[in-house]
Amino acid sequence: MKLEMKDQPGQLVAALKPISAVGGNIIAVIHQRETSTAAEALDVQIVLELPEGRLETLLELLREQGVSVVRIGEERLLYKCTLIMIGHLMHTDLSDTVDRIDRTGSAEVTELSLAMPAINAPSSARITIRSTTRTEMKKAIRILRGVAEQKKLLIIEPLEDA
Amino acid sequence: MMRIALLGFGSVGQGIARAILAKDLNITVTGLADSRSGITDPAGIDLAAALDRKGNGGPCGTPGVSPADVVAKAEYDVLVEVTPTNVETAEPALGHIRGALGRHKHVVTSNKGPIALAYPELRALAEANGVLLKYEATVCGAIPLIHAMQEGLAGNTISRLYGVFNGTCNYILTRMAEDSLTYEQALAEARELGYAEADPTYDVEGIDAAIKLVILANTLLDMQTTLDDVERTGITLLTPDALRLAEDLDCTIRLIGEIVPEAGVLRVSPRIVPKAHPLVVEGTLNAVTVEADLAGELTFIGKGAGSTETASAVIGDLLYIHDRYVQGS
Structure with missing residues (x-):
């Protein structure tokens, strides 16, 4: 989530x-x-994570402090992780693989690039x-590992966490 | 002058012999054995002649003289055990190392089997006999990783250790990325160049890298692990498409061995790594990053195999022992 406010003395x-x-x-x-x-009127953006349902309380507290929030940009899905899968992706129902992640509600597949080689060769x-x-990312990757084991897919994870 | 008995006269053993001949290392070889023959001479064996015999396809010594004879009877200060690794039983190397330690002889080995399978026992035996057991050459060839962690980083707590531990896999993955070769084509090329064995299973399935992790975990990181504790995936299923999909993100794929001591994680698997990452080394090189609490992050890069390179690690261990334990005679 992103809060934007004018930088007046003491506001930050x-x-x-x-x-x-x-x-x-x-x-x-x-x-x-x-x-x-003018130079003294800077825009301040604060990028933060907030537990579900706390936004109203936060805005109220900010108002009490005399902080004026110009804009709230809400991006739910802050963490990103890119992996590579190898195997018979289509024959093992790729949409089901994607769906198992999306079904968590707190993680979703936002991009998929598929390379299809010759028929019957692994994609x-x-x-x-x-x-x-x-934590939700770790959970999503665990789900994907489980699916991979079941469908005999190879999952290549990044060296570093999300 | 330090006297050594050399078991194993293949690539590594010959590399050690050539280094001793070429350089003034103050080392004399009083016992020598390969799988077919052995020779002992308290005055020092003629290494040039032994290399010649071996080069002509012959045995290095007298047929009928066994490695066990050399271990038990030769006059030496340090046993240098550089025979091939047996991952299941560690024999016959394990027995030879026990025999030498029992005779109050120091041991230097490049053999992963005994260290991965029996380090606590061998270390206790060495201590009880007042001698040292050194094994720098078991992990990443010429890179002095074990020495660096035991001496230079003493007092640090290691939170994570990860890297490229197998040159064969790294070569195959480098070639697949460079020229869009298939796994099979890159493996064939690695075989032609002598980087891969006829049966490449040990390398390409990540077993070699996994054993190195077990050695590092058990000897330096206070863990008690076996090969079965390593979560292991090899590179045999990788496709040129997968490497291209990584390339689109300015990344590549490398077989990475990783230890996270606190989480108990030991894992060998292909991973997506940014191309600018220091672990992305070319060809048969090895590279290891250590995350230490005091020192911060360190990355070691060097040759992980080869006759001279592995001999370098063995000789480093020998001179370490020489400087601290062996009195000149």
């Missing part, structure tokens, strides 16, 4: 406190100097999963 500190109070996790604070505005696919949290 006032904004950070309520975030931790509602159990949020600050990922980045970005100052952006807009060409149209290769690149699959991108996005999830709400790191």
